[in-house]
Amino acid sequence: MISNETMSASDGANCGDCPEGREQKACCAPAAARDAVPVSPPESPCAGNLEAAFTADSLRPMVSLPGGTFLMGTDYPYGFPQDGEGPIRPVSLSPFQIDACPVTNQDFAAFVAATHFRTEAEKFGWSFVFWSHIPKDRSLEAVEGTVAAAPWWCKVPGANWQSPEGPSSSVRDRPEHPVVHVSWNDAHAYAAWSSKSLPTEAQWEYAARGGLEQKLYPWGDELTPGGKHRCNIWQGVFPSYDTAEDGFAGSCPVDSFPPNGSGLYSVTGNVWEWCADWFHASFHVGKVLSDPAGPASGQARVMKGGSFLCHASYCNRYRVAARTSNTPDSSASNIGFRCVRNLRPE
Numbered sequence: 001m002i003s004n005e006t007m008s009a010s011d012g013a014n015c016g017d018c019p020e021g022r023e024q025k026a027c028c029a030p031a032a033a034r035d036a037v038p039v040s041p042p043e044s045p046c047a048g049n050l051e052a053a054f055t056a057d058s059l060r061p062m063v064s065l066p067g068g069t070f071l072m073g074t075d076y077p078y079g080f081p082q083d084g085e086g087p088i089r090p091v092s093l094s095p096f097q098i099d100a101c102p103v104t105n106q107d108f109a110a111f112v113a114a115t116h117f118r119t120e121a122e123k124f125g126w127s128f129v130f131w132s133h134i135p136k137d138r139s140l141e142a143v144e145g146t147v148a149a150a151p152w153w154c155k156v157p158g159a160n161w162q163s164p165e166g167p168s169s170s171v172r173d174r175p176e177h178p179v180v181h182v183s184w185n186d187a188h189a190y191a192a193w194s195s196k197s198l199p200t201e202a203q204w205e206y207a208a209r210g211g212l213e214q215k216l217y218p219w220g221d222e223l224t225p226g227g228k229h230r231c232n233i234w235q236g237v238f239p240s241y242d243t244a245e246d247g248f249a250g251s252c253p254v255d256s257f258p259p260n261g262s263g264l265y266s267v268t269g270n271v272w273e274w275c276a277d278w279f280h281a282s283f284h285v286g287k288v289l290s291d292p293a294g295p296a297s298g299q300a301r302v303m304k305g306g307s308f309l310c311h312a313s314y315c316n317r318y319r320v321a322a323r324t325s326n327t328p329d330s331s332a333s334n335i336g337f338r339c340v341r342n343l344r345p346e
């Protein structure tokens with residue numbers, strides 16, 4: 001049943017001010033505020049039941065990037081300066097490799113099959129699902145509460161990476177979609193298993209820019225060049241009606257749109273991607289930035305790239321310089337990740 005319970009989205013989870021309204025809006029991905037004792041979820045079919053051949057992470061394509069100095073951040077007037085998008089600053093990076101695509105359900109299934117890892121959404125027994133993606137015939141019993149500042153985010157018991165919309169849903173028919181409902185802690189565990197790391201924010205943004213300098217998107221400054229969609233975001237009226245003009249309402253296969261100039265797919269839109277750094281809005285200001293890794297501690301981790309829920313009328317964080325954050329144990333149906341392999345000498 002939908003109860004009167006509401007959950008507060010933490011400041012770290014908030015989308016921040018929208019360009020027009022300048023009011024706090026928690027649209028990006030809500031914080032879980034998981035202060036309750038984790039409960040054991042019911043036994044669920046293991047990822048090993050996925051019939052598709054599991055792709056070992058070592059076989060996943062990676063892009064080698066030479067590093068060097070690039071201009072990070074933006075002074076875009078319709079951005080979110082309070083997020084710390086600016087100032088534009090030179091940042092130097094050592095060479096590294098980055099996954100060409102976000103980690104998919106198929107990839108994560110291989111990790112789970114090998115390690116029997118249980119995500120935090122599984123341990124706590126629930127995750128956040130966007131309201132219109134919950135099957136209509138199940139919405140009354142499936143939703144346990146909503147986020148006060150963003151009532152389109154629903155607490156759904158049984159929602160996890162294997163069951164993205166709750167117990168009756170499955171990833172069986174979406175092996176190439178990015179895995180979702182993974183917390184930062186879950187993503188970090190996958191990265192460690194695969195002998196990789198989560199990207200620093202600087203690595204992510206450098207890779208996302210695809211060799212272009214100071215462009216809004218991975219492909220340039222025009223959102224739909226030639227009238228063609230280049231990423232999976234929201235069209236229509238948020239949060240009530242998504243026309244899915246780009247072909248997708250919800251997540252999509254990671255290779256649905258062309259790659260950027262460096263060969264990275266699904267960079268902006270589709271799902272947010274966790275970065276290694278703790279989030280701080282001004283930590284980077286005035287510092288010498290060589291292989292920056294963010295503050296030593298914090299409350300929330302950086303997320304980049306925006307998701308299928310982003311719309312210019314509400315949150316245009318599908319830009320490469322945009323940033324938001326969430327607490328490390330939070331999960332939702334629009335947060336995933338990709339990994340990097342550092343090549344600099346330790």
Ligand SMILES: [Ca+2]
Pocket residue numbers: 232233234235244245246247248249250308
């Ligand atoms: Ca879309």
